[in-house]
Amino acid sequence: MNIKVLWMYHDLMDLYGDKGNIEVLKYRCNKRGIDCVVDTCGIGEEKDITQYDLFFLGGGADKEQNMIFGDLIKRKDSIKQAMDEHTAFLLICGGYQLFGKYYKDQDGNIIEGLGFFDYYTEASDRNHRCIGNIAIEATIDQDTFSVVGFENHGGQTKNVLSPFGKVLSGHGNMYQSEFEGFLNDTVLATYMHGPLLPKNPKVADKIIQRALRKRYGDITLEPLDDSLENKAHEIMYKRIVK
Ligand code: GLN
Numbered sequence: 001m002n003i004k005v006l007w008m009y010h011d012l013m014d015l016y017g018d019k020g021n022i023e024v025l026k027y028r029c030n031k032r033g034i035d036c037v038v039d040t041c042g043i044g045e046e047k048d049i050t051q052y053d054l055f056f057l058g059g060g061a062d063k064e065q066n067m068i069f070g071d072l073i074k075r076k077d078s079i080k081q082a083m084d085e086h087t088a089f090l091l092i093c094g095g096y097q098l099f100g101k102y103y104k105d106q107d108g109n110i111i112e113g114l115g116f117f118d119y120y121t122e123a124s125d126r127n128h129r130c131i132g133n134i135a136i137e138a139t140i141d142q143d144t145f146s147v148v149g150f151e152n153h154g155g156q157t158k159n160v161l162s163p164f165g166k167v168l169s170g171h172g173n174m175y176q177s178e179f180e181g182f183l184n185d186t187v188l189a190t191y192m193h194g195p196l197l198p199k200n201p202k203v204a205d206k207i208i209q210r211a212l213r214k215r216y217g218d219i220t221l222e223p224l225d226d227s228l229e230n231k232a233h234e235i236m237y238k239r240i241v242k
Helices: 019-030 062-074 076-084 201-216 227-240
Strands: 002-008 035-041 054-057 088-092 102-104 110-112 120-123 130-140 143-153 155-158 165-169 187-190
Touching: 002 019, 002 201, 019 035, 019 054, 019 201, 054 201, 062 076, 062 110, 088 201, 130 201, 130 227, 143 201, 143 227, 187 201, 201 227
Parallel strands: 002 035, 002 054, 054 088, 088 187, 102 120
Antiparallel strands: 102 110, 120 155, 130 143, 130 165
């Protein structure tokens, strides 16, 4: 059994160590004897997106988003086909923004998004940048749990019809907003860096299950010893949620 991961623009969209998410997926798969094959895809590289089980796109500053969006838009049809064929998606911050209608950056440039979802993002003024630790309560595929992370985005994402979770502390989709991220049955999009997965092993396993689902159906994962991960989660949760 294996999962095939396509890591998009790994060299550009890797803000605040989002590459750590890939390391966690590899670790948690290998511990279970699941082969985790990771391919990268840079600007101009040919990759058949539909052949992958998980599409991962990390965060990026406005400059990097401007650098990649022209290439990303060219892949719209194959990304849509992958979505229709139940590929799982993990999108972080800048990557999240580019799957919506558009991102208006700090300088007022409109970066065209893939437009798969109704949300859109507009950079705030400097006084309303969303920076700091964040904790939410999320329900992924019928299981509810807390998720902790770090956010740093000027973008205010509006019109999110199905958020990832409810903000317990921090900003979320907008400055001091009630909800964070976007979630549907295959896409998990979030502002949470940290990176996201090391302190949120339950989220990591949900992503692995979603990636496995495409070719193997619903798989129950053998539990791992997450005492260290859970300790890190609890320490951050207590620090964030007063
Ligand atoms: N450049 C985008 C913003 O400032 C995304 C930042 C990020 O990926 N952390 O909102």
